[in-house]
Amino acid sequence: MLSIVRAEYLKTRKSMGRVLIWGFPIITFALAFVLTLGMTNAYAESVWNWWYTLLLPGMLAIICYLSITREKKTRYYHLMTLSISKRKLVMGKIIYMGCVILVSDMIIFVGATFGGFLLATCVPFGGALAAVLVLTITQLWEIPLLLFLSERFGMIVELLVCLVLTVGGVIIAPTGKWYFLFHPSR
Structure with missing residues (x-):
């Protein structure tokens, strides 16, 4: 599995994906x-x-x-010619993207902690580190969904679904209604 994750890392060499890992935190x-x-x-x-x-x-x-666009350009040649199961290849892609989220969250952690220190803001170190782990773990479920939407419908639909999920979650979270949406015994 480690070799599959390494291969995903190498695929992103000299691509915009590597810039986004630290570019989005800088924008933040x-x-x-x-x-x-x-x-x-x-x-x-x-x-x-x-x-x-x-x-x-x-x-x-x-x-x-x-990631999906890169695979489509080669018509999935690299995925179809390998003797490894497709499930392992997709899991490697998901693990790699989980690592990307973790690295970006760590950049945010360092920047928020250091910036807070410079601006005399009290930042609880343990709480911020816990936030990194929680954010990384809670974003993992979106990766397969976004890969599927990218493959099937393209970028616009994927971004719209992502926006609706995020904004809907932010709007519903302060109310007590989120419990009714996700409770198994509705």
Whole structure:
């Protein structure tokens, strides 16, 4: 499995996917800095809020689309000619994208903690580290869905579904209605 993940890593060499891993966190830092100018104890919170509500799902959708586009260009030649099961290849792709999310979350962690320190914001180190793990784990379920949507419908539908899921979750979460949507004994 490690060789499959390494192969996915090598496929992204010299591609926009590698730039997005650190590009989206930099956009998040700039956005949070501009929106919290003059506010006290707001920078780190703003970074985390913008990251998980908008930029992380967008980055994940674009990276999934780029991955599928790269495979489509070769007409799945590299996947179809290998003697490895297709399930293992897809799992390797999902694990690689999970690692991409983890790396981007760690960049956000370092930037929010360091930026919060510079701007005299109290950032709980343990809580921020827990946020990295929780965000990484909770975003993993979207990878197969976004890969499927990218393959079947293209980028626009994938981004719209990602946006609806994210915005819908943010709107429903403060209410008590989310429990009724996802409770198994409705």
